[in-house]
Amino acid sequence: MRKCELYAYVLLVLISQSNTILNVASETVKKNCLDIEYWNEKGFCCDKCHPGYKLKAKCPERKTRSECEKCEPGTFLDRLNYNDNCFRCKECNKPHSYETSPCTSTSNRVCECEPGYYYKKLDHSSYECKECKKCGSGQHETVKCNGEQNTKCECNKNHYPVKGKNTCEPCDKCQEGCPDFCISSTPHNPVKSARPTSPPDTLPQILVPVCACITVLALGVFMLYEGIRLWKKKRQALSSQSSSPAPEDQTFIIKVEPDTICESVSFTNQPETEQSGKLPDCVPREIKIHEFFYFVLDEMPIGRFKELVRRLGVSEQNIDRAEQDHRNCKDAHYQMLKVWSDSGSGGGSNVLPFHRVQMFVDTLKDMCLINCADNIENMFLSQNTSASH
Structure with a gap:
């Protein structure tokens, strides 16, 4: 038992370290681009557009130039950029x-x-x-x-x-x-006003390293606890599957695509007329986009939001654009999530497929945001599972 727990903890540490190394390597490659260049997702640097021009098309290969076009009247870009759109000029329409x-x-x-x-x-x-x-x-x-x-x-x-x-x-x-x-007529007595000097306060110098040690220890205990909890959960699921008795009659499993997952229906060799009335309807596992987004914005730590959308595939350009267009932090984060949802397949204009939400939860777990992932999973995935039953 203790060996398994130790192996689980070591595996979590190795996974987190590998992700850190990959991120550092990627950032090191991007830093090789000059100030007048930007990183192309194809794996090389492209030249930026001049001030007053926006990016129309990225350079298709190395040693080729990006295609830029001039900003429309009433818009501007005052620096080297690779923006898809120009910024709108402000109006002098305020009183006075x-x-x-x-x-x-x-x-x-x-x-x-x-x-x-x-x-x-x-x-x-x-x-x-x-x-x-x-x-x-x-x-x-x-x-x-x-x-x-x-x-x-x-x-x-x-x-x-x-x-x-x-x-x-x-x-x-x-x-x-x-x-x-x-102004007082009484002469000032320097002897009475003199106070003995006290030694410098050493308490803050002691508290800082102590608090740092406690924080690191608490973080390690928390990661160990979450690793053990997930390992036990998977082990219980495997044991429950292996211990469940096999049915006497032959069982048939009906499978469908992930976007419209239905309950697996088991039936024995009975007449077709009896079985057709017992088959459950297929319930698509889809979530309303705006409900999911606002729930995530309330649960997600603001300081790690950009890391989340980067892991989900949102480009730096779209992140910068969302911050430029929406000065309110919550609105900007909502726009980043909208870019992510629009880039996926399945669902509709106002719904989010089940497999996209599952990918979102798995990404949060990879970031060690277990509580946030559990809250989202309990709010949306567990409800959809129960709805299908």
Whole structure:
């Protein structure tokens, strides 16, 4: 028993190390491309398109050039790229804004705000013109309102700020902003104020390596536990199959394609009229795409999402495009999953075949995201299995 558990743990470690080595080797090959080139999936480097041009067709073989075409009016690309589409120029249509630089194929349109307003960015592509702040009574201006900078004000000398108001009042007692009213006539005693110096705190220096050791140990125990659990699960399944009694009469198994898996139907040598009424209907194992995607987005760790879609075959170009088109992280991840689902076979416009979901779960298990894989499997695969019975 202990030897089998040890073998299972060693096998898991070897698999994870082999995947890491393959990934490093692949990345090393890609790094050999120049800055003006990109990695072609066929196994060689292609030249990028110049600013103002988008990629129309990749280079078909080594020492050939990519086919590029100029961006349409109202769009731009301001750097070397291999994008399929150009970015749309922003519009200077906000109140109190005007255009200072037009949109070209190599540069975005530049907008500024009218005098008395400053440019405030809301996100990567959105902005608004906010009215400049005006200094109140008892204040003076330290920074002028200009460009993306709002006005900054400070209280005049011997004035203090009034809480909740944009004004300052003259000092009449010792308080914040009134240092001249806080001068004490009693001489300062340096002996009383002196405090013994304490040695540097060594507690953080001890806690950091201890916490690191605990984390590594916990991770090792978790991987060992999951490996043993999967091994036991497979062993129980094999033992249950081997221990099940064979039927006395001859059994026939009906098999269908994976996209529409049906329950295996066993029947004995009985008349055809009796058997035809007992055969169950074929229930396709298909899942609605939007339900599956939103469940995955809630379960999947954000920090490992790109690794997942890369393993599923989504290209770096489609990942970058999803992040450019969707500033919201969840929307960008949804678009990456949509690219993956569209690249597969089977299903329909709004459904995902069973075998694609099974591949998704197997990929999560290869990434050691066992809990996430189990939750998705219990939510969709187990329900489809039960539905077919």
